[in-house]
Amino acid sequence: MASETVLIGEVKDGHLKRVTFEILGEALRQGVEPTVVLLGQNLKEDLKAELGQHGASKVVFLEHEALASYSTEGFANALHAFLSPLNPSAVIAGATSQGKDYLPRLAAKLGVGFAADCTEFKIAPGAVSARRPVYAGKCSKQVNFLQGAAVFSIRPNVLAVSTVHAKTATIQKVAANPGTIRAKLVETKASAAKKVELTEADVIVSGGRSLKSADAFKILFEMADTIGAAVGASRAAVDAGYAPHDMQVGQTGKTVSPKLYIACGISGAIQHLAGMRTSKVIVAINKDPEAPIFSKADYGIVGDLFELVPLLTAELKALKAKS
Amino acid sequence: MNVFVLLKQVPDTETKIRIKGDGSGIESGDIKWVLNPYDEFAIEEGIKTKEKLKEGAVTVVGCGPDRVVDALRTAVAMGADNAIHIKAEDTLDTYLVGKALAAACKKENAELILSGKQAIDDDQAAVFGFVAEFLDVPSISVVVKIDIAADKKSLKAEREVEGGTKHIIESSLPAVIAVNKGINSPRYASLPGIMKAKKKEIKTYTLADLGLGSESARTKDSAYALPPERKAGIKIAGDAKAQAHELVRLLREEAKVI
Numbered sequence: 259m260a261s262e263t264v265l266i267g268e269v270k271d272g273h274l275k276r277v278t279f280e281i282l283g284e285a286l287r288q289g290v291e292p293t294v295v296l297l298g299q300n301l302k303e304d305l306k307a308e309l310g311q312h313g314a315s316k317v318v319f320l321e322h323e324a325l326a327s328y329s330t331e332g333f334a335n336a337l338h339a340f341l342s343p344l345n346p347s348a349v350i351a352g353a354t355s356q357g358k359d360y361l362p363r364l365a366a367k368l369g370v371g372f373a374a375d376c377t378e379f380k381i382a383p384g385a386v387s388a389r390r391p392v393y394a395g396k397c398s399k400q401v402n403f404l405q406g407a408a409v410f411s412i413r414p415n416v417l418a419v420s421t422v423h424a425k426t427a428t429i430q431k432v433a434a435n436p437g438t439i440r441a442k443l444v445e446t447k448a449s450a451a452k453k454v455e456l457t458e459a460d461v462i463v464s465g466g467r468s469l470k471s472a473d474a475f476k477i478l479f480e481m482a483d484t485i486g487a488a489v490g491a492s493r494a495a496v497d498a499g500y501a502p503h504d505m506q507v508g509q510t511g512k513t514v515s516p517k518l519y520i521a522c523g524i525s526g527a528i529q530h531l532a533g534m535r536t537s538k539v540i541v542a543i544n545k546d547p548e549a550p551i552f553s554k555a556d557y558g559i560v561g562d563l564f565e566l567v568p569l570l571t572a573e574l575k576a577l578k579a580k581s
Numbered sequence: 582m583n584v585f586v587l588l589k590q591v592p593d594t595e596t597k598i599r600i601k602g603d604g605s606g607i608e609s610g611d612i613k614w615v616l617n618p619y620d621e622f623a624i625e626e627g628i629k630t631k632e633k634l635k636e637g638a639v640t641v642v643g644c645g646p647d648r649v650v651d652a653l654r655t656a657v658a659m660g661a662d663n664a665i666h667i668k669a670e671d672t673l674d675t676y677l678v679g680k681a682l683a684a685a686c687k688k689e690n691a692e693l694i695l696s697g698k699q700a701i702d703d704d705q706a707a708v709f710g711f712v713a714e715f716l717d718v719p720s721i722s723v724v725v726k727i728d729i730a731a732d733k734k735s736l737k738a739e740r741e742v743e744g745g746t747k748h749i750i751e752s753s754l755p756a757v758i759a760v761n762k763g764i765n766s767p768r769y770a771s772l773p774g775i776m777k778a779k780k781k782e783i784k785t786y787t788l789a790d791l792g793l794g795s796e797s798a799r800t801k802d803s804a805y806a807l808p809p810e811r812k813a814g815i816k817i818a819g820d821a822k823a824q825a826h827e828l829v830r831l832l833r834e835e836a837k838v839i
């Protein structure tokens with residue numbers, strides 16, 4: 259009987275990404291104990307402890323030198339070889355840059371269905387389903403998996419990290435089979451500034467066309483730096499060249515779900531809302547009291563961002579100095 | 582080079598979405614259909630590739646109901662040479678769409694397959710991965726630059742990963758490349774292009790023609806629902822200094838997010 263649930267964890271800079279613990283937390287709340295699979299080479303034992311602290315009991319290290327750096331085919335092949343004999347009922351990963359890339363190929367290899375960027379899932383005996391926003395978040399739908407393993411990715415920052423008691427996880431080391439890799443990484447171009455990844459950031463400070471220049475975005479970066487936030491932008495700001503496209507939030511940019519989203523001088527067009535409406539707390543700063551963004555904001559300030567942002571930065575600095 | 586571009590027709594982003602009474606889907610009555618914005622970048626990249634190589638043809642292929650022909654004609658008006666319509670219901674799952682597109686690409690010996698990064702209706706960002714897997718060729722996603730090698734046997738692609746980092750990937754051809762905004766600026770349809778598109782004969786396949794008559798869906802959608810409405814919260818009054826102070830206090834003490 260296919261009953262195993264497999265969670266593919268993701269390691270970044272020697273630690274697990276939080277979305278791994280978020281998926282783990284939700285599975286455990288449903289009484290499901292997933293097998294957590296990590297891919298790489300010479301994976302550190304500490305990772306097992308990290309997972310155990312969050313309630314994982316079974317951990318698999320799928321290792322091969324070809325997996326030391328990420329490749330679509332290497333990851334999809336290695337997972338396929340490992341999962342096929344296991345015949346799992348569900349295979350879950352975070353909807354991160356990597357997860358979004360290899361998971362569809364893995365699902366196709368397994369000959370099964372796929373659902374991306376889900377915000378809920380339900381694992382019951384013989385029936386797995388996931389819910390995902392569609393049509394720019396104007397509605398959501400339930401995807402029911404009909405045959406074979408249910409393969410889906412989970413949007414970061416949506417589910418709660420597990421709070422159950424720590425366990426001592428058992429670890430199984432498996433020699434991976436990454437197959438032939440035809441698309442190879444030949445160079446990595448890091449961005450000049452070490453940026454917090456938007457889709458996984460806890461707090462996002464975002465700016466719109468109203469910033470009027472790339473230089474003006476500095477005030478947002480300053481505010482963001484005081485609280486470890488990432489900086490986002492509206493499409494109008496990106497199109498005007500004030501910010502690069504990888505900072506764009508919205509329907510044709512990134513979908514984010516931070517704990518706190520601070521929109522500075524953003525009108526709140528439907529396509530922008532599509533990318534940030536699932537944020538837990540939304541703050542809007544806009545000089546137009548009629549701006550649509552205010553209808554979605556938990557806290558609104560009618561005023562000039564050029565005046566307010568530096569004041570907020572100062573307040574946040576003061577708060578940080580106190581605590 | 583035989584360049585294929587995968588096109589999806591999606592509801593215009595301004596379209597109001599209404600859910601069917603039984604929650605099984607959305608009402609399709611008054612939707613305005615447009616070409617998926619990311620696919621415009623894919624078409625442009627296809628045409629540019631042909632122009633650069635000074636040989637080959639660009640074929641656009643779309644899977645869906647009859648209305649998809651409009652999207653295909655738009656692409657021909659922009660400069661695509663051929664168009665293929667795979668006639669199917671618009672409710673096919675990713676698995677079946679992937680199977681159908683892969684089968685068409687195989688039949689026509691596609692050498693470079695371009696798609697959008699994602700379709701803005703379902704946001705799956707997955708069809709290209711299925712197509713690549715079913716064709717057993719490499720895939721590269723979120724691509725912002727493509728350089729085809731002089732011998733046309735391989736390419737280098739720049740893809741955006743997280744935190745502003747980019748990866749340069751070298752891949753053999755054939756391959757499937759899913760492009761992101763920023764790779765180019767799509768051209769507008771020319772007048773002669775529009776005339777040509779009107780008369781263009783569009784090749785049509787059914788799933789059965791592609792040998793997929795006995796394939797079945799892997800997922801079924803249900804229980805469409807509206808998101809919980811966000812209520813407008815409070816507006817913070819006072820002068821700028823007081824507003825900033827109060828906001829930080831509320832975020833700390835009430836919302837507990839900082």
Ligand SMILES: Cc1cc2nc3c(=O)[nH]c(=O)nc-3n(C[C@H](O)[C@H](O)[C@H](O)COP(=O)(O)OP(=O)(O)OC[C@H]3O[C@@H](n4cnc5c(N)ncnc54)[C@H](O)[C@@H]3O)c2cc1C
Nearest residue numbers: 466467468492493494508509510511523525530545546563
């Ligand atoms: C197919 C399609 C896809 C799209 N995808 C996206 C997307 O992914 N992301 C996205 O963001 N948009 C997207 N858009 C564009 C979207 O419709 C809006 O045009 C865009 O979001 C507007 O950006 P903005 O809010 O920065 O600019 P504007 O709408 O011009 O708003 C600027 C706001 O700043 C306020 N303001 C001005 N000066 C100040 C000041 N000194 N202090 C405080 N407030 C000030 C103004 O009152 C106004 O509300 C898309 C559009 C289409 C058609």
Ligand SMILES: Nc1ncnc2c1ncn2[C@@H]1O[C@H](COP(=O)(O)O)[C@@H](O)[C@H]1O
Nearest residue numbers: 587588644696697699700705706707708
């Ligand atoms: N029905 C379809 N017909 C043709 N191409 C499609 C279809 N669905 C998706 N695609 C292509 O696959 C890309 C990703 O779509 P999706 O996986 O649905 O987000 C789109 O940008 C298109 O290039």
